[in-house]
Amino acid sequence: MAYNKDLETREVQATWDVTTYQYKLDGRGAKVLADGMKEKTIRGIKCPQCGRVYVPGPTYCRVCYIDIDDVVDCSDEGVVMSYCIEMADVRGNPMDEHRVSAMIKFDGADTWFIGTVHGIDPMDVKIGMKVKAIWKDVTEGNLGDIQRFEPV
Amino acid sequence: MIMSNVAIAGVGYTPVFVSKRKDVNIAEMISESVATALENTGLTPDDIDAVTFGNMQTFEGLNMPHLWSAEHILAVDKPTIRISTGGTTGMSTLQAAYYYVASGLYDIVMAVSWEKQSEGDSQVGLAGIVMPEAMVMVQHGLDLFGGGGLSAMGGGSTGAASFQAMSYLHHSGADPEHIDKMAALERSNAALNPYAHLRKKTSVEDIQATPFIAWPLRFGHTCPTSDGATTCIVMSEEKVRKMTDGNVAWITGLGSATSDPSTANFLEGQLTDPAEQEPARIASAKAYKMAGIKDPSRELDMAEMYNGFAHQSLMWLEKLGCCKEGEAHKLLDAGALNIDGEIPTNASGGVFSTNAIGASAMNRPAECALQIMGKIEGGHKIPKKIRKAVSHGWGGMFQYVTVMVLADEPMKS
Ligand SMILES: [Zn+2]
Numbered sequence: 001m002a003y004n005k006d007l008e009t010r011e012v013q014a015t016w017d018v019t020t021y022q023y024k025l026d027g028r029g030a031k032v033l034a035d036g037m038k039e040k041t042i043r044g045i046k047c048p049q050c051g052r053v054y055v056p057g058p059t060y061c062r063v064c065y066i067d068i069d070d071v072v073d074c075s076d077e078g079v080v081m082s083y084c085i086e087m088a089d090v091r092g093n094p095m096d097e098h099r100v101s102a103m104i105k106f107d108g109a110d111t112w113f114i115g116t117v118h119g120i121d122p123m124d125v126k127i128g129m130k131v132k133a134i135w136k137d138v139t140e141g142n143l144g145d146i147q148r149f150e151p152v
Numbered sequence: 153m154i155m156s157n158v159a160i161a162g163v164g165y166t167p168v169f170v171s172k173r174k175d176v177n178i179a180e181m182i183s184e185s186v187a188t189a190l191e192n193t194g195l196t197p198d199d200i201d202a203v204t205f206g207n208m209q210t211f212e213g214l215n216m217p218h219l220w221s222a223e224h225i226l227a228v229d230k231p232t233i234r235i236s237t238g239g240t241t242g243m244s245t246l247q248a249a250y251y252y253v254a255s256g257l258y259d260i261v262m263a264v265s266w267e268k269q270s271e272g273d274s275q276v277g278l279a280g281i282v283m284p285e286a287m288v289m290v291q292h293g294l295d296l297f298g299g300g301g302l303s304a305m306g307g308g309s310t311g312a313a314s315f316q317a318m319s320y321l322h323h324s325g326a327d328p329e330h331i332d333k334m335a336a337l338e339r340s341n342a343a344l345n346p347y348a349h350l351r352k353k354t355s356v357e358d359i360q361a362t363p364f365i366a367w368p369l370r371f372g373h374t375c376p377t378s379d380g381a382t383t384c385i386v387m388s389e390e391k392v393r394k395m396t397d398g399n400v401a402w403i404t405g406l407g408s409a410t411s412d413p414s415t416a417n418f419l420e421g422q423l424t425d426p427a428e429q430e431p432a433r434i435a436s437a438k439a440y441k442m443a444g445i446k447d448p449s450r451e452l453d454m455a456e457m458y459n460g461f462a463h464q465s466l467m468w469l470e471k472l473g474c475c476k477e478g479e480a481h482k483l484l485d486a487g488a489l490n491i492d493g494e495i496p497t498n499a500s501g502g503v504f505s506t507n508a509i510g511a512s513a514m515n516r517p518a519e520c521a522l523q524i525m526g527k528i529e530g531g532h533k534i535p536k537k538i539r540k541a542v543s544h545g546w547g548g549m550f551q552y553v554t555v556m557v558l559a560d561e562p563m564k565s
Contacts, residue, residue, distance in 0.1 A: 003167035007175035016213050016276070021284035030419050034292045044421070054421035062412055062423070081425065082322075084314035085367035094363050101366070103315055103422070111421030122367070127322040142293025 030056040030143070032071055038141035042074040042106050042133070055109040074108035076133040077152055081105050081112050085122045098122050104131060104149060119150040155442075157389040157562035158253045159400035160246075160521040161260075164189025169349045169380035169506045172270040178217060182266045182381045183224035189262065189383035192527075193396070200385075201258035202231040206245030206265040207510030209236045210280050212272035225264050238281075239458060239547020240408070241265060242382065242514025243554040249386040250403055259388045266381030267508040274377055274509075278309055281549060285419040309460065310374050312415045312426075314366035316550065317463040319427035321368060326466060326481035328368040332359040333484055335373050335462035335504065341491060342501025344531030349378045349506040373462040373504075380508035382515055389562060401521035404540075405443030405557035407435035413549030424551075431553040432471035436542070440473070443557040445540065448473040453538045454496045454523060456516035458546040459504045465489075465497055468544055472555065492535050499523070499532045513545030513554060520558045 028045065033056040036043030045057025049064040053072055061068050083102035088094050100122045103112040117131055130152040139145040164185045166173075173181050190196065203225055205218040214220070218227065218234040225232070237244040242265040249263035279286070321328065339354035354372075362372030392400050409431035414424035424430075436448070445451050457468040466480035474495055475483055483489055489497040498504070500519040503512045520541035522528045538560065545554040 004175045009174055009177055014213075021287055030288065030292050052423070054423075056419060056421055058420040062420070082315040082319040082427070084311065084318055084369070085364070086311070087364035087367055088371070098367075101311075109421075111423055112418075114418055127319065140293065143289060144293035144295060 028057065028059045028069060032057060034142050036073075037143065037145040038139050040076070040135045040139060040145070042076050042109070043071055044074050044109050044111075046070045046072045052110045053108060054111050055106055055113055072108070074106040076106065076135075078104045078106040078109070078113070078131060080117065080125065080127055080129045080131055082127060083117065083125055085125075100125050102131070102149065115146055115149045117150065118148045155254045156256060157402060158250050159387050159389070159392050159402045159562070160384050160517065160558070161387040161392060161396055161400045162189050162193035162385045163518045163522055164192055164383040165347045166380045166382075169347055169378045169508055171349070171376065171378065173268065173379040178212065178214070178266075178268050178271060179221040179224040181268055181379065182221055182264060185266070185381035185383040186225055186262070186264060189385050193385050195260070195385065195395070197226045199260050199395070200226050200230065200262045202252055202261045203227045204233055204235060204245045204248040204252070204261065204263045206235040206241040206263075206514070207267050208238070208241060208277055211274055211277035211509065212268060226262065237547065238552060239460070239509065240513045240545035240552050240554040241510045241547070242512055243517060243543070243545035243556060244408070244513070246384055246386070246514050246517060246556065247406055247408065247554060249384070250406060253386050253388050259391045261386045263384045263386055263514065264381065265383075265511040265514040267510040268379045269377040269508065270379050282416045285416070288419055310365045310369055312550065313461045314369045315415065316426035317368050317461065319425055320463055320467045323427060324466070324470065324478045324481065329356070330466065330481040330484060331368065331373055331463045332356050332370075334465050334489075335359045337484070337489065338459075338462065338465065338498050338502045338504050341499050341532050342505030345500050346530045347506070348501040349376050349380075350501070369461060369463070375460045375504050375507040378506050378508040380506070380511055382511040382518055384514060384518055384521070399525050401524040401558045401560070402562045403517075403556060404559045404563050405439035405441070405445070406555060407438030407442070408552070408554040409434040410548065410553075411551045413551050415550040417549065426550045427467065429467070429471045429553065431551065432468060432544070432546075432555070433473070435553045435555040436472040439542075439555040439557045443540070443559065444563065445557065448542065449475050452495060452540050452542050453536065454499065454520065454534055454541045456500060456519050456541070456543040457498055457502065458513055458516060458544050459498065459502045460507065462504055464546070465502060465504070468546070469495075469497060472542060472544060474542070491532060496534050499534055501532070513547070516543035516545060517556045517558060519543070524558055524560050
């Protein structure tokens with residue numbers, strides 16, 4: 001087949017609204033975590049069958065496929081499971097300030113939460129490192145109440 | 153269960169895979185690969201019993217592209233299904249064609265896959281995977297693009313992949329420089345492949361001169377966005393005997409498996425390490441068993457891995473049993489992954505050098521088939537005889553894996 005790079009099709013501009021979604025919020029799941037954060041507490045939901053603790057908790061255990069609603073407190077300290085250092089925007093333009101974004105497993109939980117780690121040279125961060133949540137002075141009961149994480 | 157033998161009898165690519173095909177619309181571009189597949193197999197439209205068709209959902213913002221393209225893909229009066237399984241789409245589309253033929257329902261099925269990324273917004277398509285969850289997290293106070301740690305995720309798939317890359321490096325003992333080295337090898341392979349998108353001989357220093365997006369991943373570790381299409385003709389053994397010269401590639405094993413989403417599943421608690429990739433082990437074990445392969449690290453002559461990012465080729469070699477955990481970077485250092493090495497890996501340049509997403513996971517087995525048939529056009533032809541090859545697809549929320557084993561001989565029943 002011929003490939004003619006000089007031939008041009010006509011471009012048509014359009015926009016596409018993708019902003020309307022429904023997501024069930026029934027007082028469990030993320031809301032348990034958010035409400036707990038007002039008291040500077042990490043709350044998850046434990047499966048009575050396999051013992052997994054989800055933070056935030058879904059309304060059912062994804063492994064056992066049973067409804068779960070047993071709220072448990074976890075530590076606000078945890079372990080860095082993986083991380084990256086944000087150094088550029090999506091176009092590849094370097095950022096002035098590098099930032100460590102980490103996946104953190106709170107002690108007592110089985111799931112990975114996300115946050116930023118400060119107070120350490122980004123190149124010194126290690127998988128397996130212990131970190132603790134640094135809370136806002138005045139918490140509001142939402143996922144923004146953890147301001148950052150710092151090494152323990 | 154004894155399955156009927158099924159072969160890939162021919163492959164058709166678009167003349168090029170590039171950033172923007174401005175000279176054709178979507179259906180016209182797809183039809184180029186269909187016409188080439190017919191030309192390469194000597195078949196006529198009447199020979200095709202059914203069509204499977206795959207591309208990414210939402211990437212071009214189009215519904216029902218398979219029906220819009222009905223005449224261009226020879227689907228009129230024939231069964232036609234569209235398949236969309238994320239990054240694995242191309243191989244799922246080929247596997248569906250295999251199911252049709254292996255079941256005995258049809259003899260000759262055409263599997264068509266494509267993407268025309270220039271006519272859509274890939275970031276919108278990717279965001280559409282997690283948008284409802286992300287919006288709920290925002291409602292609950294998480295700053296998507298600020299200091300909440302999510303901006304790597306918000307920045308697209310490279311950010312998400314960087315967590316996987318870091319975990320892989322940690323557990324495998326490979327250095328970040330091994331990612332540079334794998335990237336340079338594959339880009340240099342791509343330079344030899346006329347159907348690759350980024351075709352420039354590339355050194356480790358060239359890769360290291362590119363900026364980091366999110367440590368440990370650089371701009372030079374990431375795939376391009378491409379326009380292109382690939383068609384495979386899938387045929388029963390009976391038709392291979394009757395209608396071809398016998399030079400085909402046999403699909404001797406296949407498998408697929410999913411785990412829970414192992415990235416960006418924060419609203420319901422992410423359980424799985426994005427570098428664990430247990431589905432790769434499950435799917436490949438199934439495919440090897442079917443293909444009668446007992447030790448993939450010894451029996452395979454080549455590998456084509458799905459690698460949107462350069463660290464993944466190394467990771468998949470381990471997950472698919474082509475070597476032990478933590479050994480892929482040693483094979484790389486020893487030259488075993490080179491085109492003339494023991495287990496040439498992504499001789500084509502991989503997804504990392506050419507990514508028309510819907511077609512990317514079909515190009516992997518297609519490249520294996522062309523190597524087996526000795527029909528590679530270009531300098532990336534592997535110098536040794538290829539008897540057994542493994543190909544792989546990956547995608548979803550870092551969780552879905554497809555595997556296909558190809559061989560120069562059919563399975564004996
Ligand atoms: Zn459970």
